[in-house]
Amino acid sequence: MNSVDTDKYSLPVRYGPEMRVLVVGGGIAGLTFTALLQQRGFKPTLVERIPEYGSVGYVIVLWPSGSRILKGLGVYRDLLDVGLQFTTYNVSDEQGQMLHSYSVKSVTEKYGPMLSTYRPDLIDVIKKAVDPGSIRMNTTVEKIDQTNDEVYVTFSDGTEETYDLVVGCDGVRSKTRNMVFGDVPLSHSGMNGWSFWVKPSIAKTLQIAEYWGTGKFFGVWPTKGRLSVFTSIRNDARELDPVESRIDRIQENFKNFGGIVPEILEGLDDPNEIFHGHYNDLIMKKWHKGRVVLVGDAAHAILPTAGGGVSMAMESAAVLADELSRADSKYIEQSFESYMTRRRSRVAKIQTQSRMMGKYVFTNNRFVSSARDFLMRFYSNKFHIRYWDTMLKEPI
Numbered sequence: 001m002n003s004v005d006t007d008k009y010s011l012p013v014r015y016g017p018e019m020r021v022l023v024v025g026g027g028i029a030g031l032t033f034t035a036l037l038q039q040r041g042f043k044p045t046l047v048e049r050i051p052e053y054g055s056v057g058y059v060i061v062l063w064p065s066g067s068r069i070l071k072g073l074g075v076y077r078d079l080l081d082v083g084l085q086f087t088t089y090n091v092s093d094e095q096g097q098m099l100h101s102y103s104v105k106s107v108t109e110k111y112g113p114m115l116s117t118y119r120p121d122l123i124d125v126i127k128k129a130v131d132p133g134s135i136r137m138n139t140t141v142e143k144i145d146q147t148n149d150e151v152y153v154t155f156s157d158g159t160e161e162t163y164d165l166v167v168g169c170d171g172v173r174s175k176t177r178n179m180v181f182g183d184v185p186l187s188h189s190g191m192n193g194w195s196f197w198v199k200p201s202i203a204k205t206l207q208i209a210e211y212w213g214t215g216k217f218f219g220v221w222p223t224k225g226r227l228s229v230f231t232s233i234r235n236d237a238r239e240l241d242p243v244e245s246r247i248d249r250i251q252e253n254f255k256n257f258g259g260i261v262p263e264i265l266e267g268l269d270d271p272n273e274i275f276h277g278h279y280n281d282l283i284m285k286k287w288h289k290g291r292v293v294l295v296g297d298a299a300h301a302i303l304p305t306a307g308g309g310v311s312m313a314m315e316s317a318a319v320l321a322d323e324l325s326r327a328d329s330k331y332i333e334q335s336f337e338s339y340m341t342r343r344r345s346r347v348a349k350i351q352t353q354s355r356m357m358g359k360y361v362f363t364n365n366r367f368v369s370s371a372r373d374f375l376m377r378f379y380s381n382k383f384h385i386r387y388w389d390t391m392l393k394e395p396i
């Protein structure tokens with residue numbers, strides 16, 4: 001079925017928190033959404049595929065528009081404890097010559113701090129706002145069938161349950177999306193890269209340091225007590241990245257880079273501690289079908305080049321929770337539409353920005369990258385901050 005025909009709805013109507021809600025995926029969006037529903041009196045169930053939360057992940061930067069959601073959940077102080085506020089970021093060319101140092105102070109003074117956190121720390125913080133009894137770890141969804149009235153779900157442990165709605169928060173390769181919407185292709189940006197932690201003995205910086213080369217990017221991102229690296233190279237082929245030769249490949253790609261890059265590269269010793277990924281995003285016309293709706297990367301994955309994907313996932317979770325708080329089981333599709341209407345253009349803006357950044361910052365055209373480096377010297381703080389200011393003042 002494609003949509004719910006409300007005339008055919010034949011069950012007693014459930015209002016707001018009475019609705020039976022299943023959340024698939026307990027990452028950033030799923031946990032935020034579950035906590036917000038519980039705060040409103042709902043009793044959702046959350047299923048998470050992994051057996052337990054681990055230590056996988058690097059640095060995540062949260063905009064004030066995302067982190068402020070945690071104020072309402074009573075865990076913002078915990079976030080301040082684990083996060084690092086940054087005020088400056090420095091852009092250099094590949095030799096390490098500073099092109100521009102940008103201050104984000106005028107934005108943070110107005111809207112609140114930009115915080116970098118270690119992803120598992122952020123998960124722990126949000127989890128504090130979620131009733132642990134509502135989370136089923138080591139569980140996924142095997143089958144989803146829906147009628148006009150309900151959704152029937154079969155879980156990986158063989159159990160079956162009936163819901164008024166299912167919310168897919170299961171990330172960029174969402175199985176929920178695949179089961180309900182079919183195969184929706186991701187858009188490959190032509191970029192891939194590695195993320196890893198910098199050895200603690202190596203040079204420290206408390207500010208973000210980016211090195212822009214031709215078709216190559218090397219970013220050093222601090223969080224509390226440590227530094228992580230995020231790199232990118234432009235390479236349209238979706239090459240594999242065998243672990244055994246991973247370090248050689250990173251060192252080869254960035255061998256001409258200056259600044260603190262050589263010292264960081266020399267310190268690489270364990271390829272298993274280095275994550276490799278291809279950078280994709282996802283633009284879907286519709287984020288809901290019948291009684292199933294998608295949130296976060298499952299609906300609108302964003303390239304890492306604009307650094308706002310996590311905040312967008314949290315904002316979307318907050319807007320859907322808000323819409324559901326005044327919805328009912330009969331007219332559920334209307335609340336999904338309102339959710340999309342409130343979110344679509346904002347998400348599209350950042351997707352466009354991150355694609356544009358990818359094109360110019362990661363260009364592999366030497367002429368364009370030289371022109372970029374020259375122009376960066378004149379690209380003032382005021383211009384640079386305007387994008388964030390516009391995004392942060394927009395109502396959500």
Ligand SMILES: Cc1cc2nc3c(=O)[nH]c(=O)nc-3n(C[C@H](O)[C@H](O)[C@H](O)COP(=O)(O)OP(=O)(O)OC[C@H]3O[C@@H](n4cnc5c(N)ncnc54)[C@H](O)[C@@H]3O)c2cc1C
Nearest residue numbers: 025026027028029048049057058140170171175296297313
């Ligand atoms: C382990 C991990 C590490 C990451 N590290 C970084 C990082 O260092 N830097 C960065 O910028 N971004 C990172 N990301 C991505 C970033 O967290 C997301 O882009 C962003 O937070 C959007 O949130 P999301 O909740 O939509 O997706 P995610 O945060 O990706 O959460 C999806 C959740 O769904 C679960 N899941 C997936 N499939 C199923 C299924 N079939 N059934 C049940 N559960 C399922 C996953 O285990 C995960 O917990 C990471 C994601 C993951 C999963």
